[in-house]
Amino acid sequence: MIYADHAATTPLSPKAYEAMSEFFTKNYGNASQPYGFAKKAKSAIEKSRAIIAECINAHYPEEILFTSCGTESNNWILHTFLGKEIITSSIEHHAILNFCNHAEKIGTKVIYLPVSNKGEILTETLKKIEIESGSLVSVMMVNNEVGTVQSVANLAEIAHEKNCLYHTDAVQAMGHLHIDVNKIFVDYLSASAHKFNGPKGIGFLYVKKGSPIKPFIYGGSQEYGLRAGTENVAFIVAMAIALKENIESLDETNKHLKKLEIELIENLNKYGIKYVRNGVNQIPGNLSLSFPGVNGEGLLHSLDLMGVCISTGSACDSKRTQMSHVLKAMDIKEDLAYGTIRISLGKDNTKEEIGQIANAINKIVAKSRN
Numbered sequence: 364m365i366y367a368d369h370a371a372t373t374p375l376s377p378k379a380y381e382a383m384s385e386f387f388t389k390n391y392g393n394a395s396q397p398y399g400f401a402k403k404a405k406s407a408i409e410k411s412r413a414i415i416a417e418c419i420n421a422h423y424p425e426e427i428l429f430t431s432c433g434t435e436s437n438n439w440i441l442h443t444f445l446g447k448e449i450i451t452s453s454i455e456h457h458a459i460l461n462f463c464n465h466a467e468k469i470g471t472k473v474i475y476l477p478v479s480n481k482g483e484i485l486t487e488t489l490k491k492i493e494i495e496s497g498s499l500v501s502v503m504m505v506n507n508e509v510g511t512v513q514s515v516a517n518l519a520e521i522a523h524e525k526n527c528l529y530h531t532d533a534v535q536a537m538g539h540l541h542i543d544v545n546k547i548f549v550d551y552l553s554a555s556a557h558k559f560n561g562p563k564g565i566g567f568l569y570v571k572k573g574s575p576i577k578p579f580i581y582g583g584s585q586e587y588g589l590r591a592g593t594e595n596v597a598f599i600v601a602m603a604i605a606l607k608e609n610i611e612s613l614d615e616t617n618k619h620l621k622k623l624e625i626e627l628i629e630n631l632n633k634y635g636i637k638y639v640r641n642g643v644n645q646i647p648g649n650l651s652l653s654f655p656g657v658n659g660e661g662l663l664h665s666l667d668l669m670g671v672c673i674s675t676g677s678a679c680d681s682k683r684t685q686m687s688h689v690l691k692a693m694d695i696k697e698d699l700a701y702g703t704i705r706i707s708l709g710k711d712n713t714k715e716e717i718g719q720i721a722n723a724i725n726k727i728v729a730k731s732r733n
């Protein structure tokens with residue numbers, strides 16, 4: 364099997380897996396309990412919070428709040444701004460868009476920024492619109508379908524000039540780009556462990572000290588009384604280890620991914636396959652490719668039969684046959700949009716695998732065009 368769908372999820376780091384196991388069977392105490400045994404769990408949580416804070420250069424560990432996933436982190440921050448204005452983009456993940464839909468239904472004004480046909484949210488558009496002071500601007504860092512890295516720092520500066528706060532959904536960026544929250548001026552940031560070789564079902568929300576945040580889950584006093592529920596110590600520990608590990612080897616990984624990406628493009632060109640690459644300024648290893656006259660979903664299933672895992676768009680969308688909202692917003696023609704697949708490479712992919720992927724695509728595309 365060749366796995367080339369790392370934007371959907373990544374394998375758990377063996378180091379993270381090893382570190383988390385003791386919190387299931389040995390140090391299983393409830394972190395809220397006062398006795399010595401439970402303090403091991405509590406201190407593991409706090410150590411992990413500090414590691415994550417350091418990874419993104421947050422000033423205080425308390426600025427990291429643990430959640431169950433990227434979706435929850437995104438929902439939480441939007442929930443905080445219900446009743447105010449929310450400015451977002453038309454190419455966000457559904458974890459943002461579907462909450463915005465709900466927010467609109469209950470009376471919150473939402474403005475959707477358009478994108479260029481290359482998948483960029485242009486700073487000029489944000490500059491031009493009128494926004495109420497105290498609103499939230501939420502624009503993602505890396506798009507999950509086309510991989511385009513957005514100008515987060517510029518967008519955040521404009522948001523601040525307008526007296527607004529800025530959130531970025533960094534789920535596809537965390538562990539894949541160097542992120543310094545101070546250099547990109549964000550007030551809030553969402554991340555999810557399973558996208559950077561951590562476990563599924565754990566994430567975090569960065570909240571810059573002093574920025575408004577409303578409690579999201581009511582109950583016990585965990586997470587400073589903002590998000591109740593007994594902490595998943597094992598997953599928190601694994602998330603911190605996976606993130607640190609990814610960041611430490613990031614430059615090397617990205618060099619490898621860039622090489623593989625070039626290799627794939629060269630292979631496709633060598634076969635003379637007609638395709639269009641979507642997006643611009645993509646994260647290394649992410650390729651959104653449209654094959655005119657070919658059905659993307661058919662291509663996915665044929666590749667699956669040949670042992671290659673890729674996607675047609677985001678994982679959450681791949682069960683639906685409707686046109687991707689991202690490609691639609693980018694004004695990509697229908698024929699191309701329906702012929703689109705996403706290949707997202709990971710650090711364990713090899714040059715040989717790239718050759719096999721290109722070969723498989725060539726065979727399927729040639730057959731379907733005949």
Ligand code: PLP
Pocket residue numbers: 370371431432433434435437456458503505506507532534535555556566677678679
């Ligand atoms: N935001 C983006 C950009 C994503 O790509 C995803 C998952 O694909 C999410 C949010 C949701 O994250 P999670 O799967 O942790 O809920």
